[in-house]
Amino acid sequence: MTRNLVTATQNTWCPGCGNFAIQHILKDVLTGLEKDGKSLDDIVLVSGIGCHAKIADYLAINSVYAIHGRTLPVATGLKLANPNLTVICCAGDGDAYAEGLDHLIFAAKRNIDITMIIHNNRVYGLTTGQYTPTSPLGFKGKSTPAGTTEYPFNPLELMLASGATFIARGYTRKIPQLAQLIRQGIDHKGFAFVDVLQICASFFNMTDYYNQKIYDLAGHDPGDFAQACAKAREWDYSRDAPISLGLFYRKSFPTFGDRYPARDLTPAQKEQQIRDIFEESK
Amino acid sequence: MKEVSVVVGGKAGDGINSAGAMVAQLFNHMGYYVYMYTDYPSLIRGGHNFALVRGAEHQVGASNSRIDFLIALNQETLSVHVPDCPECTVVANGDLVKSPQGGQTVPVNDILKEESAPPITGNSALIGAFAKSAGIPWNIVEDVFRRHIPKADENTRVAHRAYDLVKTVNPVQILSERTHSLLSGNEAIGLGLVAGGLSHYVAYPMTPSSTLLHFLAGNAERLGITVIHPENEISVALMALGCASAGAKTAVGTSGGGFCLMTEGLSFAGMAEIPIVFVVSQRTGPSTGLPTYTGQSELQFVLHAGQGEFPRLIAAPADPGEGYLWAAAAMRLAWKFQIPAFVLTDKTLSEGVYSVDRERLVALPAAELLPWDGTGVYGRYQDTASGISPLAFPGRKDAVIKVNSYAHDEEGITTEEGTLVIRMAEKRRKKEAALKEELARYPCVNVVGSPDATTALLCWGSVRNACLEVATELGLRVIQPVVLSPFPEQQFARACEGVKKLIAVEENATGQLASLVRERGIVPDATILRYDGRPFTPEELVKKIQAEMSP
Numbered sequence: 001m002t003r004n005l006v007t008a009t010q011n012t013w014c015p016g017c018g019n020f021a022i023q024h025i026l027k028d029v030l031t032g033l034e035k036d037g038k039s040l041d042d043i044v045l046v047s048g049i050g051c052h053a054k055i056a057d058y059l060a061i062n063s064v065y066a067i068h069g070r071t072l073p074v075a076t077g078l079k080l081a082n083p084n085l086t087v088i089c090c091a092g093d094g095d096a097y098a099e100g101l102d103h104l105i106f107a108a109k110r111n112i113d114i115t116m117i118i119h120n121n122r123v124y125g126l127t128t129g130q131y132t133p134t135s136p137l138g139f140k141g142k143s144t145p146a147g148t149t150e151y152p153f154n155p156l157e158l159m160l161a162s163g164a165t166f167i168a169r170g171y172t173r174k175i176p177q178l179a180q181l182i183r184q185g186i187d188h189k190g191f192a193f194v195d196v197l198q199i200c201a202s203f204f205n206m207t208d209y210y211n212q213k214i215y216d217l218a219g220h221d222p223g224d225f226a227q228a229c230a231k232a233r234e235w236d237y238s239r240d241a242p243i244s245l246g247l248f249y250r251k252s253f254p255t256f257g258d259r260y261p262a263r264d265l266t267p268a269q270k271e272q273q274i275r276d277i278f279e280e281s282k
Numbered sequence: 283m284k285e286v287s288v289v290v291g292g293k294a295g296d297g298i299n300s301a302g303a304m305v306a307q308l309f310n311h312m313g314y315y316v317y318m319y320t321d322y323p324s325l326i327r328g329g330h331n332f333a334l335v336r337g338a339e340h341q342v343g344a345s346n347s348r349i350d351f352l353i354a355l356n357q358e359t360l361s362v363h364v365p366d367c368p369e370c371t372v373v374a375n376g377d378l379v380k381s382p383q384g385g386q387t388v389p390v391n392d393i394l395k396e397e398s399a400p401p402i403t404g405n406s407a408l409i410g411a412f413a414k415s416a417g418i419p420w421n422i423v424e425d426v427f428r429r430h431i432p433k434a435d436e437n438t439r440v441a442h443r444a445y446d447l448v449k450t451v452n453p454v455q456i457l458s459e460r461t462h463s464l465l466s467g468n469e470a471i472g473l474g475l476v477a478g479g480l481s482h483y484v485a486y487p488m489t490p491s492s493t494l495l496h497f498l499a500g501n502a503e504r505l506g507i508t509v510i511h512p513e514n515e516i517s518v519a520l521m522a523l524g525c526a527s528a529g530a531k532t533a534v535g536t537s538g539g540g541f542c543l544m545t546e547g548l549s550f551a552g553m554a555e556i557p558i559v560f561v562v563s564q565r566t567g568p569s570t571g572l573p574t575y576t577g578q579s580e581l582q583f584v585l586h587a588g589q590g591e592f593p594r595l596i597a598a599p600a601d602p603g604e605g606y607l608w609a610a611a612a613m614r615l616a617w618k619f620q621i622p623a624f625v626l627t628d629k630t631l632s633e634g635v636y637s638v639d640r641e642r643l644v645a646l647p648a649a650e651l652l653p654w655d656g657t658g659v660y661g662r663y664q665d666t667a668s669g670i671s672p673l674a675f676p677g678r679k680d681a682v683i684k685v686n687s688y689a690h691d692e693e694g695i696t697t698e699e700g701t702l703v704i705r706m707a708e709k710r711r712k713k714e715a716a717l718k719e720e721l722a723r724y725p726c727v728n729v730v731g732s733p734d735a736t737t738a739l740l741c742w743g744s745v746r747n748a749c750l751e752v753a754t755e756l757g758l759r760v761i762q763p764v765v766l767s768p769f770p771e772q773q774f775a776r777a778c779e780g781v782k783k784l785i786a787v788e789e790n791a792t793g794q795l796a797s798l799v800r801e802r803g804i805v806p807d808a809t810i811l812r813y814d815g816r817p818f819t820p821e822e823l824v825k826k827i828q829a830e831m832s833p
Contacts, residue, residue, distance in 0.1 A: 009695050044676045046524075049687070056684070057696050062676040064527055065686040065696065066520070067550050073517040077524020077532075078676070080508065081482060085528065085676055106513045265506030267479070273504050274473050278640045281463040282310070282429075 003040065005030055007060045013051065014125075016205075018172035018198030022090070022119060023055055025179045030061065032183060033086075043086045046075045048095035051126045051200075052119035055090050069099025072107045075114045076256070083257050086186060087113075093120040097133035097153055108162035108191050110256035115185040115192045118155065121200035122237070129203040136238040141203075156232035156248055159193045160225070166192035167228065167249040171214055172199065173207065174245060181247060190255050197243070210243065217246030225249065284339045286314070286454050287348050288412070289363050289370075291332040292355025294325055301353065301405045302333025306464055306635055307426045308409075308418055309337035313458030317342045317747075318635040319817070324489070324573040330358055339457055343601050343636055343747025346821045350452065353412050354379050355405070371452040373412045375404070386415060386448045393443045403440045406431070410441030417453030420445060463638045467631035467744075468494035470602030470638060471561055471609040474625075475533050476505050478559075478613025482525040482532040484510045484518045489573045490629040491535040491563040515540040519547025523556045527685050529675035531613055533559035538567050538580050545587045548622055550687050552592025555663065555671065555710070557616040557623075557651075560584075561609070564628040566815040575815025576629035578743055578789040582797065584624055585767055591707075593714035595623035596767040600728075600746035602638045604764060605631065607646050611724070614649040619670060619717050626766070628789070630817045631744040647723050654681070661692040665705065669712030718768045726770035727777045731760040736782040737831060740806055742766065742795050744817065749787055751820040752827060763795070771802055783807050785830055789817065 005027045013019045026045075034040050043061055047053035049068035056065040066074045071089040079087045096104050096118050107114065123141065124130040130143040134155065138147035159167050166188040170178035178196060185192030197214075199207045213235075221227060228249035235241040265273070286309065290301045299320055306316045314337030322331040334345045349367035354360050354374040364370070364383055372385020379387060388411045390404045397403075406427070413423045423445065427438045465473075472494050475483070485495040499509040512521055518534050525532040536544060541562050551558050564580045566572035584596055595615050597608040609625050616623035654660060654672035660681035664671045671692075674681045684694025689703045697703065728746070731739070731753030738759035739749045746762045753760045761777045761784075763770060778784065786796040786806040793809040800806070808830045812818055 007695065039679075041679050041681070042677050054696070056686070060682055062681075062683045063685065063694075064524070064554075065684070065688060065690075065694075067546055067687050070516070070520040070547075070550075073512065073520035074524035074527070076512075077482075077484075077521040077526070077530075078528045079524075080510065080521075081525040081528035081530035081532075082675070082677060102513050103517055106517070260508055261503075263481075263503065263506045263508060270476055270506055273501075273506075274477055275640075277469075277473060277501070278463045278465075278638070280429075281465055281469075282461045 003060060005060050007058055009057045011058060012054065014201045016201035017051070018121060018200070019052055019055065019119060021172035021175055021178070022117065022196060022198065023058055025175060025182060026055070026059060028179055029183050029186065033186065038086065042084055043088065044078055046071045046078070046087065046089045048091045048100070050092035050095055050124070052090055052092045052095070069095050070103065071095065072100060072103040072114070072116070076107065076112050079112060079114055080257055080260060088115045088117065088186065090117050090119060093118060093122060093132045093134050094124050097155060105158070105162045108159055108164035108193065111163060111165050111190045111253050112256040113189055113191070115182070116194065117182060118195045119198050120155070120195050121198045121204060122206070123200050123204035125200050125203055134237050152237040154232065154236050155195050157229070160229055160232055160249060164193045165190035165251050165253045168193070168247045169195045169197065169245055171197045171210055171245055173211065174214070177216070177245060184247065188250065190253055213241070213243040214245055215242055217244045217248065220246065220248070222247045222250040284455060284457065286337045286350050287345065288335045288351040288353065289332050289349050290335070290353040290355070291330065291359030291363060293358070294322060294329045294331045296331065296355050297405050298322070298331040298333050298355070301409060302335050303635065304409050304426065304430065305335045305353070305412065307430055308413060308422065309335065310461050310464055310637065311422050311426055312418065312454065312456045313460050314338060315341045315462065315637040316464065316635070317345065319345050319630070320633055322574055330362055332359070332363070341637065342751065343634070343744065344751055344817065344820050346819050351412060351416060352385070353408050354382070355408065371415055373408060373415050373448070375408060386411065388444045388447065393440055397436070397439050397443060399436050399440050403437045406437040406441040407444040410444035411448045414445045414448045415451050417450040463640055464635050465602045465638050466493060466633055466635050467602050467605050467627055468563070468633065469497050470606040471625055471627065472497045474606035474609025475559065475613055476507060477606070478610035479531040480507055480533055480613060481530045482508045482510065482522070483535070484512065484522045484525070484532065485535040486511060486515050486518050486540055488537045488540045490565055490632040491537050491561060493633060494535045494561060494563070515543035516547070519544035522558050523547055523551055526556050526558050527675070531617060533561060533613065535561040535563070537563050537565050538583065539570065541580070541584070541587065549588035549590055549592070551622040552588060552590060552594070553687055554685050555620040556685065557620050559609070559612050559616050559623050559625065561625045561627065563632040564626070566813070572815040574629070576789060576817055577813065577815060578628055578745065578794065579791070580626065581742070581766060581794040584626055585798070592710055593619065593621050593717055594767055595621060595717065595765070596626055597624065597765050598626040598743045599631065599764060600744055600762060601631065602636050603643050607643055608764060611646040615717065615720070617651040618649040619713050620673070621713065621717070626743065628744055634744070649720065654678070662694040663690060663692045663706065663709070665692055665709050668716040669709045670716065714768055721765060721768065721770060722772070724765070726763065726765035727773040728762040728764060729759065729777045730762065732757050733759055734780065735759040736780060738778070738781045738784050739827070740784055740786045740795065740799065741788065745787055745789055748818040748820050748823055752823045755824060756827065766798065769798065769802060774799070774802070774804070778804060783831070785810060785827060787818065787823065789813060
């Protein structure tokens with residue numbers, strides 16, 4: 001059954017927001033998955049809190065509209081409890097790189113089979129314009145009117161160091177490429193990380209800059225960790241440099257869930273074990 | 283009353299806990315009800331540790347300062363404990379204790395050498411010698427070793443050598459052949475969670491909840507559960523909510539400090555109506571406090587934790603039997619009402635070992651979750667007469683299941699529309715009313731001791747055990763609310779009928795249960811509080827209560 005993938009909810013993203021592109025892409029990717037035999041009933045979207053997260057209201061699929069920074073633990077629980085689910089996280093850069101950074105590193109370390117899409121607009125939009133962990137040095141936001149005094153994280157480098165097994169970067173104005181990266185991420189068995197450069201029309205519009213700087217990773221071998229590191233370091237999210245887009249790194253590795261054996265006992269079997277433990281303690 | 287108390291003392295890392303557990307089993311096999319309290323500082327090696335084992339002819343759950351036997355694994359044990367029990371029968375490790383205060387010593391190293399046994403079996407020599415000094419027949423000692431020690435042969439040989447070397451000086455009477463299960467509070471709570479349907483347990487280590495994590499992880503395969511230890515307690519709570527959102531009955535465990543980090547998850551569970559059980563084992567606070575000592579200072583915290591207003595169940599068992607029953611009930615009720623539920627315990631109960639008579643545990647009522655019948659359009663938050671929405675989980679055919687932390691409509695879509703916000707708040711309030719109605723069928727308030735006495739002790743949790751012992755001696759009533767939220771007003775009022783003097787007994791500095799009942803118009807006449815991290819002893823309580831009762 002093909003369902004309408006968009007809810008009747010009124011959309012409140014700003015005109016020109018990069019989130020529209022991601023929503024549109026996800027809708028297409030979901031349609032593609034369904035065509036390839038995947039039931040949409042087995043897909044769950046987990047979002048954090050922020051502009052990005054409204055996507056949970058807008059897409060008519062199973063969702064957990066969670067709390068700020070906590071997409072990954074929720075997603076990990078869903079996947080462990082039902083390995084048959086395809087779990088996709090949409091998180092903002094404030095969400096994933098500030099409030100929930102510990103979970104991001106641990107999700108990569110565990111290689112939990114989840115796809116993590118970061119709506120990285122490099123600014124807090126919903127709280128009206130403060131710097132995030134990926135804002136460039138000197139960013140003038142409402143909490144840093146004189147400009148930030150700290151360098152941003154390079155999330156790709158962070159993920160390479162943490163053990164993520166699929167690391168990609170896309171851009172909301174390169175729709176076919178981004179769609180392909182997200183679909184590859186979902187198909188990847190393990191922790192798939194897609195950093196999406198997304199413009200914020202209201203507080204940090206980088207469209208012209210990105211259009212000028214981006215180029216596609218061509219002839220890059222995603223199986224080569226050293227080369228992936230070198231490419232990831234080319235642009236540090238602060239200084240002026242060419243910005244490569246595409247799949248940086250991919251490797252095949254056992255997932256967190258693989259190492260957790262499935263345990264099915266009937267209630268009667270559990271009851272018997274409880275009875276036995278009471279007896280053994282005599 | 284026939285009773286016996288034994289202290290096993292040594293330094294941390296000496297295996298005091300397991301030695302104490304063996305002594306407890308010896309008394310168990312002589313027909314005694316036993317209780318074991320362990321006292322240890324927060325370190326891994328060194329420092330003085332002791333286990334106090336008490337056996338009695340009726341159920342006990344508290345210890346006194348009286349000591350009949352002292353098993354000394356080192357010299358310090360004697361200097362710490364002998365001043366409190368100059369008359370006690372001493373059995374000591376002769377290699378480390380040079381002046382055994384008139385007691386008997388065991389040449390542990392010589393025995394191990396002659397038996398070619400490893401050092402780890404050394405405590406078996408002390409236990410063998412203790413058993414002989416207490417006149418415990420060898421067949422009972424051997425039976426206990428075979429049942430409860432891996433590599434029993436080696437240990438039994440070592441114990442037997444020591445048994446033959448010493449004299450019986452203080453014989454302990456055998457009461458019966460009846461044995462009970464000996465379980466710690468955390469073990470019983472763990473088994474109760476499984477009985478309630480637990481499939482996933484998520485926790486980050488924190489004393490005194492860690493032994494629950496260890497017990498469930500150690501038995502995960504045989505109990506058919508999955509145990510996860512994530513990066514921190516924030517992740518613990520959220521991962522558990524993820525598991526529950528997929529339909530897995532899930533619990534988490536922690537102590538006060540870890541629970542601080544879980545409060546955003548708790549509030550999320552309240553708003554998103556995700557069932558989850560929190561086991562919170564209290565220790566002495568604030569902050570890091572006394573990590574390995576007890577306390578009851580989290581009642582008001584657990585009652586009020588989390589932003590916003592939402593229903594929650596809080597049950598505070600007094601002993602492992604209640605822990606088992608209420609952990610199972612908390613799991614079932616969390617799922618029936620789609621709410622967070624708490625099992626509130628403390629170090630005394632969590633780590634103490636008690637006799638449990640499984641056959642005498644009266645099962646609490648069953649409570650089934652409400653599944654979606656598959657008709658119409660699924661709404662995760664469908665409003666109903668009881669406020670309880672039918673449940674479906676991702677993977678369910680042709681249902682779009684939207685779980686949401688924002689104010690939301692019946693389908694789980696975010697809303698800021700005032701009337702809808704009110705209606706959904708009322709939906710959650712209806713669940714609380716339905717939960718209260720359900721709990722009317724449960725024994726939410728225990729009345730024990732002399733139920734008609736006009737002087738009553740008001741207590742909760744593990745303190746009930748010391749209170750009951752004192753009440754039995756002095757002829758008092760004991761009122762122990764097990765359910766603290768939603769507060770069982772009617773059952774509590776009935777429990778208080780005819781009371782002329784109400785004395786609250788709590789292990790905190792402010793009288794938190796006393797405040798809770800005061801809010802309901804019942805004002806305790808006096809409070810007896812202890813907050814040094816140690817549990818009340820019955821003999822200390824008797825004096826304090828008598829002082830309150832004297833005109």
